[in-house]
Amino acid sequence: MTTPLGIAVIGTGRMGADHVRRIQEVISGARVTAVVDVDAERAKAVAGRVDGCAVHTDPAAAMASAEVDAVLVASPGPAHEAALMAAFARGLPVLCEKPLTPDAASALRLVEAERALGGRRVQVGFMRRYDAEYVRLKALLETGQLGRPLMLHQRHRNVASASFFTSDMLITDSVSHEVDVTRWLTGQEITAVTVLRPTSSAGAPEGLIDPQFVVLETAGGALADVEIFVNCGFGYQVQAEVVCERGTARVGDGHDLVTAMAGRWGGSIAQDWTERFADAYDREVQAWVDATRRGEVTGPGIWDGYAAAAVCEAGVRSLREGGRVEVELAARPTFYG
Amino acid sequence: MTTPLGIAVIGTGRMGADHVRRIQEVISGARVTAVVDVDAERAKAVAGRVDGCAVHTDPAAAMASAEVDAVLVASPGPAHEAALMAAFARGLPVLCEKPLTPDAASALRLVEAERALGGRRVQVGFMRRYDAEYVRLKALLETGQLGRPLMLHQRHRNVASASFFTSDMLITDSVSHEVDVTRWLTGQEITAVTVLRPTSSAGAPEGLIDPQFVVLETAGGALADVEIFVNCGFGYQVQAEVVCERGTARVGDGHDLVTAMAGRWGGSIAQDWTERFADAYDREVQAWVDATRRGEVTGPGIWDGYAAAAVCEAGVRSLREGGRVEVELAARPTFYG
Amino acid sequence: MTTPLGIAVIGTGRMGADHVRRIQEVISGARVTAVVDVDAERAKAVAGRVDGCAVHTDPAAAMASAEVDAVLVASPGPAHEAALMAAFARGLPVLCEKPLTPDAASALRLVEAERALGGRRVQVGFMRRYDAEYVRLKALLETGQLGRPLMLHQRHRNVASASFFTSDMLITDSVSHEVDVTRWLTGQEITAVTVLRPTSSAGAPEGLIDPQFVVLETAGGALADVEIFVNCGFGYQVQAEVVCERGTARVGDGHDLVTAMAGRWGGSIAQDWTERFADAYDREVQAWVDATRRGEVTGPGIWDGYAAAAVCEAGVRSLREGGRVEVELAARPTFYG
Amino acid sequence: MTTPLGIAVIGTGRMGADHVRRIQEVISGARVTAVVDVDAERAKAVAGRVDGCAVHTDPAAAMASAEVDAVLVASPGPAHEAALMAAFARGLPVLCEKPLTPDAASALRLVEAERALGGRRVQVGFMRRYDAEYVRLKALLETGQLGRPLMLHQRHRNVASASFFTSDMLITDSVSHEVDVTRWLTGQEITAVTVLRPTSSAGAPEGLIDPQFVVLETAGGALADVEIFVNCGFGYQVQAEVVCERGTARVGDGHDLVTAMAGRWGGSIAQDWTERFADAYDREVQAWVDATRRGEVTGPGIWDGYAAAAVCEAGVRSLREGGRVEVELAARPTFYG
Known part of the structure; x- marks a missing residue:
């Protein structure tokens, strides 16, 4: 063509x-x-x-x-x-x-x-899955030099949420990314979800449960935790650390332009996804x-979209009802390889 | 004198x-x-x-x-x-x-x-509580500029465990440090403990449940998670990130001597506590x-030692029996201020 | 169109x-x-x-x-x-x-x-001038919040040089990038060049003067130093730190994927320019x-190409004859703004 | 005793x-x-x-x-x-x-x-020589794994200078530390000094030549450059990067407590030597x-004090008269080993 x-x-x-x-x-x-x-x-x-x-x-x-x-x-x-x-x-x-x-x-x-x-x-x-850092993280895991992944610590922070954002949407709209990342990096389906509620930030809109702390369990026994905090106020941060049997690997620190001034060294933090993931x-x-x-x-593909939807549904149930909720997936068509 | x-x-x-x-x-x-x-x-x-x-x-x-x-x-x-x-x-x-x-x-x-x-x-x-980085972290929290602490992410990794180390000891001997740190940094007692078990590392001795992932809830609604991994193989790492309403603060990255050679930049990781906390x-x-x-x-003081013991007991019960275990503390003598 | x-x-x-x-x-x-x-x-x-x-x-x-x-x-x-x-x-x-x-x-x-x-x-x-980090560095300088640039420390390292690479080419082929960066970041022409010769690395081909250390003086009195080391062996690194009146800013550390394993934390270093500057x-x-x-x-534009050529010629003279060599530029056509 | x-x-x-x-x-x-x-x-x-x-x-x-x-x-x-x-x-x-x-x-x-x-x-x-990071840097060099040192890039920055500080004192009082560090890390005497004068900062007192850029040459052909900037305004920074034949090593970044807030990540910078070198x-x-x-x-010992004095005298001459000044040392008593 x-x-x-x-x-x-x-x-x-x-x-x-x-x-x-x-x-x-x-x-x-x-x-x-x-x-x-x-x-x-x-x-x-x-x-x-x-x-x-x-x-x-x-x-x-x-x-x-x-x-x-x-x-x-x-x-x-x-x-x-x-x-x-x-x-x-x-x-x-x-x-x-x-x-x-x-x-x-x-x-x-x-x-x-x-x-x-x-x-x-x-x-x-x-x-x-197309972000340069995540691509390198996935490639590193696939070399096998770190051993099997045992735990996955993820942080997902936004400056502020839109006015229409609901407590469920922290799961369905935001954590759905970590759901896919967890499945992709571990190569395993997610079997249970537990959503925990730390005290909500004074910076969150009245009534919004924010932050939330989500624990995902995978079919192979890996444990993934996700901090989702959509009114953190200071920047847009997406970080992941995979803890494997022989080492860890981390993305999202974003150390590019480093300044020293006024008693501080450091860098700026992206303010939204258009900047971070363009x-x-x-x-x-x-x-x-x-x-x-x-x-x-x-x-x-579609299977990945479906699996994310099923996990998020379980997550919303855990958020609403408390406790651990198992994820029920249909049989995976062989078709998806 | x-x-x-x-x-x-x-x-x-x-x-x-x-x-x-x-x-x-x-x-x-x-x-x-x-x-x-x-x-x-x-x-x-x-x-x-x-x-x-x-x-x-x-x-x-x-x-x-x-x-x-x-x-x-x-x-x-x-x-x-x-x-x-x-x-x-x-x-x-x-x-x-x-x-x-x-x-x-x-x-x-x-x-x-x-x-x-x-x-x-x-x-x-x-x-x-006497480590220079923790001291600065505590001092920063006390200024109030970050707002209330909402979450506390902690990592505690050892190269390898001693031969006599049991699964309970990951809680009582290792996480007991994070128990005290959590109480000290938040200024709140711990009210419940949940110990989760990711798949154990092939690098851990046969039968040892390692790593473990511990969730601590405080009286003020803060949530503290602790990765304890006593056979991580690569180094001794003690890290903590406090997530507050207006920002986060992190200790334990230990970026002092940085080298660039053989296609890698970075630094060495302490191999045990005598090196890290001398x-x-x-x-x-x-x-x-x-x-x-x-x-x-x-x-x-003694009250701090007692509170740690009570939390660890709850932790061991959660490890053995599964699920969330509430912590029962005696009334705090006014004596301890 | x-x-x-x-x-x-x-x-x-x-x-x-x-x-x-x-x-x-x-x-x-x-x-x-x-x-x-x-x-x-x-x-x-x-x-x-x-x-x-x-x-x-x-x-x-x-x-x-x-x-x-x-x-x-x-x-x-x-x-x-x-x-x-x-x-x-x-x-x-x-x-x-x-x-x-x-x-x-x-x-x-x-x-x-x-x-x-x-x-x-x-x-x-x-x-x-199109690299994301340099673009941010230039933008930061233009805000004026750091004050005037006084010094510019630059490192330019290659794993190994091609067989046809000559000592002059460290100036004309490699440092020519820093010549342009110096002119662009300071907004000033370069008025003198001094090339110093540290002892050559055992890793450099016989007879090649490598590394070299180049000092550039600008019309406004800023001083730019450049380490050029084309057989450093360990990676491709391009770093710049601008020292201004009220602070410094640094690019090129490239802290993206960070690992901890085998007693070391850190990241990988790009191995050539196609990776770093794609x-x-x-x-x-x-x-x-x-x-x-x-x-x-x-x-x-062409004026920038000409200025770089003139500075590199002075640099080669300094390399060959020793000492400081002044740069003679033609009058700048008003045409170039 | x-x-x-x-x-x-x-x-x-x-x-x-x-x-x-x-x-x-x-x-x-x-x-x-x-x-x-x-x-x-x-x-x-x-x-x-x-x-x-x-x-x-x-x-x-x-x-x-x-x-x-x-x-x-x-x-x-x-x-x-x-x-x-x-x-x-x-x-x-x-x-x-x-x-x-x-x-x-x-x-x-x-x-x-x-x-x-x-x-x-x-x-x-x-x-x-007793600072933990420098001690590790020296120890790393002595293993020989990085090869011979070729260049040494040093930064020495103070927030502000005392009222009695003179342009000569940037050499004799401040750079004298880098003179000793250079001698100690390379194990070589310094043979020549060149002091360069970038435009002085508006933040420096009237008449003080600040910053200065000092180039030290050693008997073994290593080149050490020192940025001394005693009115940088933003903090006390002492950094050193040794460039060797097979890699580099760097101290002084001081990445301990890292915060993320208000669109910035980073850490604080010590404000004087009592904090940094206690x-x-x-x-x-x-x-x-x-x-x-x-x-x-x-x-x-005394020989080290003498050598520093001799180098600083050459440095002050270079500062005052311009150009490169050779260092004349007395014969070293065998007594000093």
């Missing part, structure tokens, strides 16, 4: 519009040929910055165009299932933002639908474009 | 002998006037290196000497209670190595005995000598 | 071939329409991986094509002047790899030629494509 | 008073039996805090006492020669604060006087007491 990949971007909110920019201005080998949004005006505004880009309010209509070779889904989570089913009907490959769907049941329907197609169609947007998003989309043009599907 | 403080050191094993050396060769204002050990030969060997040092097998006999102004107890834990009671009978101040006693019930008897004396007599050997021991003993000569008792 | 920028790449050696890959596979908005090399077979091999890419042995012939909108010069330094003059004749914008030309006299002829054209045509390949090259080329499509020329 | 060492402290200014405190309250095995100061009131105030401590205005009178076994000289530099000669006459061992004497000629007279005594009597107060002073004095009681003299 030597012509650029024609992509329909579904959803033109903050994330969708940023992907349009990325495809047009950062990565090579692709162009945006259609944008879709229920808000036609918003879609038009985004399309207006792209040469020859069609505007639709219905995903299926966009996918019917001969100019559309692939679909990037960045609409709200509840709209994902329908968009993916439409893409499946057209045989189009998909990059779907996380979460795959809002709950495990709908995610499992997508697992079944993709299985019925006889091959993977979807890459899910767990972009940590390169990872670039790599993610590029990997998808490249694989698609080769006729392949790589990276995290 | 202008003459050096005369100290009887009870117990001349590794720790006791090191304290003798410290008093004689490192700190000022004190000298060892008696050593006590059930093993008379061992005691004689240690005394032989000190001018005018008496040798006893019975602590009470040593304490009867006019040359003994104070007592340092470094015998095995089960012998502590009797030694302290003997010192109380003589009115002698004591520095007692941790653990105060092997269980909460005996520790509580010492609380009662000290209360009956009408004033503190004992400093307990939680030497982390200065802290010096400061601890000196503080005790100085306070004693002023007629005061400062630093961690 | 909505169609991709058609680029002729002059020179298909290691650097030229990498730029072809970058334009085709990494960045957006451009494509390679022609490659040029005196070695026609090498050019053909590179062109064979690109759709519709012409092959030439004469730069001027490539530039005559309607498919060529811009020129990237990656041929050996002695061929640069002719290639740029040919591009000037055609009115084509150019990205020219460093060094601009091998000596100050030829660089000055290009300054004159560009001035005669009435506007900048050329961006020179000093890619440090993102910077991407940003550099993208910036050029974008500016070119807007009809602008930005970034380092 | 089992009784404490009786020490006469000559000079009771800031440094002398601090040594009195150290001997009495920190280290073991010694006591202050006499203090000497031309200002009798100041001496009395210091002696008043020490049991049985005599007060003198004449060093020789103090040394005549049977209670004085050794002498610590902390008076101003110009008074050192007479005090040491008096101690030599009495056969008393001496710990002499740096600088040994204010100039090379007087230092050389002391070399001669000590040689005439047939054995070392004096330890000079270059306390960096432990080193303790170790220094203790080492001297211990060696003295064994009848030995160890550590840096």
Whole structure:
């Protein structure tokens, strides 16, 4: 395939519009040929910055165009299932933002639908797997020189949460990243979740349970703990330390520009994910474009999206009811390797 | 008091002998006037290196000497209670190595005995409180600029455990330090303990549950997690990160001598506590000598030793039986301030 | 301009071939329409991986094509002047790899030629200016919060030098980067150079003066020192610390993935520039494509290439003859702003 | 020798008073039996805090006492020669604060006087040699695993200089430490000095040449550069990086307590030498007491003090006259090993 990949971007909110920019201005080998949004005006505004880009309010209509070779889904989570089913009907490959769907049941329907197609169609947007530091961490673990992973300590801190953020969303929206990272780094499914509640910060909005401390158990006996603190006030920090049998490895300290002044040495802390993971998003989309043009599907897929949904559901139950909640996963189709 | 403080050191094993050396060769204002050990030969060997040092097998006999102004107890834990009671009978101040006693019930008897004396007599050997980094961490928390502590992440790693080390001892011998640190840094008692068991390392002796992951809850709602891993193989690491409402603070990275060679930058990791905490021991003993000569008792005391024992007992129960175990503390004598 | 920028790449050696890959596979908005090399077979091999890419042995012939909108010069330094003059004749914008030309006299002829054209045509390949850390360092200096820069300590270390590397090339090929960084960060021309010779490393090839220690003086009185050590054996390190009136700032420590094992903590060190500066090259080329499509020329230009050449000539004289050598610069055309 | 060492402290200014405190309250095995100061009131105030401590205005009178076994000289530099000669006459061992004497000629007279005594009597107060990080750096170099040292990059920064500080004193008072460190770490004498003058900081007092950049050449061909900046404003930093044939090693980053707050991670910087080198002073004095009681003299000696004086004289000449100044050393008595 030597012509650029024609992509329909579904959803033109903050994330969708940023992907349009990325495809047009950062990565090579692709162009945006259609944008879709229920808000036609918003879609038009985004399309207006792209040469020859069609505007639709219905995903299926966009996918019917001969100019559309692939679909990037960045609409709200509840709209994902329908968009993916439409893409499946057209045989189009998909990059779907996380979460795959809002709950495990709908995610499992997508697992079944993709299985019925006889091959993977979807890459899910767990972009940590494309971050340079995480990539090196994974590579190091795979060499085996540190031995088996026994524990995984993770910190996930945001400056402040959006006004609509709920206590459940600390699990479903934020910790879902660590859920995927834990599964990916250990190569094991998560079997139980316990959510603990330290006293909430005075810096958190009234009523929000923040921070939370989540303990994940894996099928192979590894233990992963996650501090999620979405109103930490001081910066955006994503850190992980894997404790293995013969050593540990840590990412996320971010020691690049170091200053000494006014009695302090140190560096600045990124203030949000667009700063911290810009390169990872670039790599993610590029990997998808490249694989698609080769006729392949790589990276995290529907099964990964489903597993994350199932773990997060268990996490929300633990948050609400207390105690340890076991995770029930459907049988993994051999299809996913 | 202008003459050096005369100290009887009870117990001349590794720790006791090191304290003798410290008093004689490192700190000022004190000298060892008696050593006590059930093993008379061992005691004689240690005394032989000190001018005018008496040798006893019975602590009470040593304490009867006019040359003994104070007592340092470094015998095995089960012998502590009797030694302290003997010192109380003589009115002698004591520095007692941790653990105060092997269980909460005996520790509580010492609380009662000290209360009956009408004033503190004992400093307990939680030497982390004298480590320069911990001292700075505590001082920073006390300024209040970080806000209340919400979470405390601690790592405690040893290269390898001694042959006699049991799974319970990871709690009672190792985590007992973090128990005291958690109480000291938060200024709160611990109310519940949960011990989790990740898969054990292939590097641990057959049958030893190692690593363990301990969750401590405090009366004020803070959550402290402790990774204890006594056969990590790579070094001795003691790290703590306090997560507060407006920021975090971390000690134990130990970035002093940094090298770059053979494709790697970094530093060495201490291999045991004698290397990491030598200065802290010096400061601890000196503080005790100085306070004693002023007629005061400062630093961690019997109540701290008792609280640690009670928490560790709950921890061992959680380790053995699973689940969360609440800590029952006796009423705190007003006496302890 | 909505169609991709058609680029002729002059020179298909290691650097030229990498730029072809970058334009085709990494960045957006451009494509390679022609490659040029005196070695026609090498050019053909590179062109064979690109759709519709012409092959030439004469730069001027490539530039005559309607498919060529811009020129990237990656041929050996002695061929640069002719290639740029040919591009000037055609009115084509150019990205020219460093060094601009091998000596100050030829660089000055290009300054004159560009001035005669009435506007900048050329961006020179000093890619440090596009490295994320250096960009942040420059931005920090421009805020003025650290005060004026007084000193600049730089380290430039390579694992091993190529067999053809001469003692002069430590200045002209390696330190030329620090020459540009010094000029860029201080905003001042360099007025004198002193090259000092510590004892050469046993790890350097027989006869190569390595390491060298270079002191640069700027027009504003800042002092920049550069350690250049091209056979350090342990890694590729590029570090800079700016010492200002109220503080310092440092880049290049590269603390990303940190491990603890076998008694050591630390991270790995990049082994060459392709690893360390891959993102910077991407940003550099993208910036050029974008500016070119807007009809602008930005970034380092011919004057910067000339100034670097003049400083390096002084440096080579200092290396050969000893002592401090003053730098003579032509008057700066107002044209360069 | 089992009784404490009786020490006469000559000079009771800031440094002398601090040594009195150290001997009495920190280290073991010694006591202050006499203090000497031309200002009798100041001496009395210091002696008043020490049991049985005599007060003198004449060093020789103090040394005549049977209670004085050794002498610590902390008076101003110009008074050192007479005090040491008096101690030599009495056969008393001496710990002499740096600088040994204010100039090379007087230092050389002391070399001669000590040689005439047939054995070392004096330890000079270059306390960096007792700092834990420097001790580890020296030990690492001695293993030989990094190969020969080729370059030594040193930074010496103070918050602000005292009002009486002159441009020469940046060399004689501050860089003299790096002069000794360079000699000690390389094991080589310094053969030439060049002092360069970057533009002075607006933060320096009017007329003070600050910062300065000093290049030291050693007999073995190593090159040591020193940034001395005594009005850097932000903290007290003493850093050293040794560049060897197979790697580098660095001390002084001081990464102990690390915080993350308000968009920054990092640590605090010591504000003066009493904070940074308190432990080193303790170790220094203790080492001297211990060696003295064994009848030995160890550590840096008169030859080291003389060599530092000679190098500093060359440095001051370079500062004043510009250019490189060769260092002329007397023949080293075999006596010094």
